[in-house]
Amino acid sequence: MTSALIGRSLPMEALPTTEVDYLQLGETSAISELWDGNVLTCPRDTPRHQMILNALGNALRAGRTDLNVITGIPVRLGPGRIAVPDLIITGAIDPDVPLVEAGSVRLVCEITSAASATVDWTLKMHAYAQARIPCYLVAEPERGLLHSHMLTAQGYVEQSVMQLVRVTGLNL
Structure with missing residues (x-):
């Protein structure tokens, strides 16, 4: 099975590659990560x-001008x-660089699905x-929950645990 990319296809299974090759993929019709x-x-x-993602982004951005709330951007x-990640919050970054370094990321958020949980x-x-x-947030739409994790020496x-509807205002 393959997933269509702009101008070419990639198999759904993992393909060996380098970081340089990965960055040369450019924009694709599928979300591609390098592991x-x-x-x-x-x-x-x-x-x-997308509705949950936008609502979370708006809630996290509320009243803040010193942070960048960014969706769908690669993080090294x-x-x-x-x-x-679905969403990240960063401090100052270069908006013209195609990826963000992990050291600039203050919060990362993933929205689970049956395929990604x-x-x-x-x-x-x-x-x-x-x-x-x-900080790591995990939104579970199927259960209507938003989990907040803080980093310690042992991990997150x-x-x-919050009700997703109370944070986003969405009752999906």
Whole structure:
């Protein structure tokens, strides 16, 4: 099985590649990430996912002018590891560089789906902690929950669980 990319296709399974090759992919019709030398692809988001993403972004941005709230941008977590989180909050960054360094990221957020929940709760949670990103939010639309985790020396520790509808105003 392949997923269509602009001008070419990539298999759904991982393909060995370098970071330089990954960055040369440019914009694709699938979300592509680099994990330890392998490009992994997944389909684009659903309207429900985008509605939650936009509402979370607006809630996190409220009243703040000193932070950047950015969706769908690659983040370099380390050598050979570039993730595309659903949403990040950064301090000052160069808006013309095609990816953000993990050291600039203050918060990362993933919105789970049936296809991504295991990866979001395990692989990504561990990789974001290893990259020393201070805060990790996980939104679970299926359960209507938003989990907030803070980084400690041992990894992420859950700080709170909120009703997603109370944070976003969306009752999906």
